[in-house]
Amino acid sequence: MVFDKETQSRIDSWTSAEYDKDTVAEVQRLIDSGAETELVDSFYKNLEFGTGGLRGIMGVGSNRMNKYTIGKATQGLANYLKKEFLGQQIKVAVSYDSRNNSQVFGHLVADVFSANGIHVFLFDELRPTPVLSYAVRYYGCQGGVMLTASHNPKEYNGYKAYWNDGGQLVAPHDKNVIAEVDAIHSVSDIKFERRSENITLVGSEFDDLYIGANTQLSIHPEAVKENQGLKIVYSSIHGTGVTIVPKMLSAWGFNNVHIVEEQAKPDGNFPTVVYPNPEEEEAMSIAMRKGEELDADVVMATDPDADRVGVAVKNPQGTFQLLNGNQIGSLLVYYVLSSKKDKAELKENDYSVKTIVTTNLIREISDSFGVKCYETLTGFKFIGEVMTRLVGKENYLVGGEESYGFLIGDLVRDKDAVNSCAFIAEMTAYFKGKGKSLFDVLIDLYIAYGFYQEKLISLTKKGKAGAEEIKQMMVDLRENAPESLGGIAVKEIRDYERLEAYDVLTGTRSRIDLPKSDVLQFVTVDGDVISARPSGTEPKIKFYCSVKEVLPDRTSFSAVSEALENKVLRIMADIVKG
Template identity: 75%
Template sequence: MGNLDKETQSRINQWLTNEYDLATVAEVQQLVDNNEETELLDSFYKELEFGTGGLRGIMGVGSNRMNKYTIGKATQGLANYLIKQFPGEDIKVAVSYDSRNNSQAFGNLVADVFSANGIHVYLFKELRPTPVLSFAVRHFHCQGGVMLTASHNPKEYNGYKAYWNDGGQLVAPHDKNVISEVNAIQSVNEIKFDRDERNITLVGEDFDDIYIAANTKLSIHPEAVQAQKDLKIVYSPIHGTGITVVPKILKAWGFEQVTIVDEQAEPNGNFPTVIYPNPEEEEAMAKAKQKGQDIDADVVMATDPDADRVGVAIKTPSGTFQLINGNQIGSLLSYYVLSSKKALGQLKPNDYIVKTIVTSNLFAAIADAHQVKYYETLTGFKYIGEVMTNLLGKENYLVGGEESYGYLVGDLVRDKDAVNSCAFIAEMTAYFKSQGKSLYDVLIELYLKYGFYKEKLISLTKKGKAGADEIKQMMADLRANLPKSLGDIEVVEVRDYQLSETTDMKTGKKSKIDLPKSDVLQFITIDGDVISARPSGTEPKIKFYCSVKEKLSFSTDYGQVSNRLDDKVDVMMADIIKD
């Protein structure tokens, strides 16, 4: 064990004491006895960070893993903060969990700790989606909430999303303050694990009806749904929580021909039919697409394990099904909401939409064309939720989205909502079908009206301590050697969100960025292309985003322009990614 640094060895020694249960100590001891230095290093080289969105990590023993003790510590820290923030109040929290291995046990553990601290817990009896948890925080007038999920990460991961009283994930100053409270806990003996049943209320299936009824009132064109009630919809929950609510909401909306992908209907934390339970991936959507082909569906949808992200496949003129990316889904939804409300005379001067800094500017073009204000936030739907909370009662939120397949229509929750999105994507498909158009047709219309925006995301996975160090070095190298051109196209502006400043590359003039600090670099070319570099906050990845645009004059030019933009993206990305 001589290659382990002193801090890592100290943590290992601590986990071998009687503060920890016998099973945990035995598991750590086995790693030591087997001289598994790499596993020990990755498991103990740091504390699993309670970041600005909570916890996410591989399940297992160790200070850098998701387990009873790291989750207990996070919950105790959050409980301590809630008690300080709401003195003299009867504090309430809502707790839910997804289909991942150990999620239900972790959810009950969180309930144990909160209840032992005198906090009343609304605990879901069975797995439910993240947006339902966000809705529950608001519905029960809770001061906080916790969702046990690692979203679309691989099966070995789990996670812990912490929510504030507005139903949104923690933002400043609460995120940093909770982190301080968590870090202040020096011993597992400070964690109260003894459940107090008097402080726990179980939330049953009937709560789905409340959530669904509230959403159904948001429908914009119920007459189109009625006219197209036989619309052929294929849906897959990819072994996740979506199966509990998405079929119900589609039925409540009025759709009668919903086909579930049976092989992926059963909640299962091993995600047996996919490599990666992420509806962004062709492989994860393959069974749903095939089912769509088999029944000649109008639209194909799939949600990730906690049902806050949705992937969509649409029918092309050749009759095959093609996945569309997150920017395209969000642009279609934004266009549907804004154009429909404009046609109905429902747009108001204080309406607005929201996008993130790495989301397509097609969102902004659609908003501008409808004379609707748009806001831009950092990556992460919690920042969209923060805008909604800050503007509540002053301005009217309509729709928001991010390129990573997360959207929300209406303001019932403060997080991305794939259940709500599935209903609106189905309604949108029905509405345009009533006009004789497919979603493919409408997407081409958008490009003809507003310009052909094309985006690409490249993610590089860098696991463990060595990977984290490599990602940090890649960002440092980019900052030290700012590219003057990408693909022979001049870079005219650099936005460094870590420094909160924009630099004009010609004059050197700097201006302030009025957003919270974040480790993101953006390069703007003379053509208006946007290339972003950003370490993921939830996965061991560094992500590179590229967005380019060209005028599309005729629909017949679609293939040619698309290929040209693809080539441009590839050349620019090759200049910035040095792997």
């Protein structure tokens, strides 16, 4: 087997005496068995922070999640925190989800921080990502870490790093932490020895603080009281949500919540699903069947770290249908803004936020209520960054992204499925009091603002070869930009890597005022928006398509929906190659 110089150097170092015997033995086994592809994928690079932090397959190697890569990342973060907050007593919060090894990794992270003289607030049991974000803010921490790989398959784990605002690391801190991590050249530079006096365990009593703060955000408590028997089905898909979502719904006033027992036990093997992702119909299928059996008003499910939520409601035919992330986000934005207006609580400095690949219906709704709508790069950390930047100047109300992440109110700086579940339930109760289902309200929005239909296609390209293929796909799109998509002429090309928007019709160029990101967008003469973006947390390239048409009345819904679906398929067939 012949490897490039850097890969070989990493392999050699991992067979040295610096590493424990089990690690060395596993690397040697891969070498002896001639596992060339696995060795390349495990050692060709170091794990890097993406839109969701450090994430990868568990196993030995510099590009895998293990004791040493997590220890190195934590030591680098500790070193950076000590430089940035020189002379201060540094505090961090640490939590973990239900994934295999998450608890072990969580305690490992706490050990390294404590060994560096940093005080750690460590959750004594698994808790969701939003609770960790709240803890960072509540305890006045300078940082935090959540051990989770979100909705990825069971072989993955991850490491979300947080700053003192409770949001995930953004520039310049993300790159600066990587520089500190890269400066660690020896395992001996990592302090693994736990100092118990620097660790405070956080118990379930913290749930009451988080839940109590959230209940104060309720907009229509009277609607909840009138419909407290609202029939809710909830699944945690073997994740952390079961620890707190039922308690949140109960505290909110809902007393008819049905837990999907088959998926209630936290389990990193996720035995009842292929992927623990509420975006997938397969992952929601058990909950939806229970919803049908019980004739529920709403079905909800959260991912393993409970920062994303999937929703199913009855359609006009009376069967449960999944809402996509754009639809859920649009409903939440409309509910919050319309309710605030009805109560005369909207202020001039209120705002909402969405990402560049999230439906423009959110912007249209916000505009109609005179509420400014900010747009950010993909990844909720950028929404959190806007929130932190505008503290004391403007008032955040609601925001979200198409990937099923939403946040109402500013208690945390990350997407929050626990908070969202409560608001989705309240929204369902409120509109039920008006004689409408959420699907009815969605159609109302389409009639008022236009029928938006979106589709996401993800292509998985694993390993080093896959990463190179994804890179080449983006190069090809830049060098050979399509003149039309689905038979519709492209009028504008937005390149977020070059921070330039090019008007094809006039030949003029304008600057995009956002940080650089490897994203391309094509806007057609019909106003369709098609985006291409390599994932920051998964070995995937993602293609997003959003189209719009007038919906004249409710009876036209099925016909317009079918026409839009056919248009999306034509467009996607043109842009998705491979």
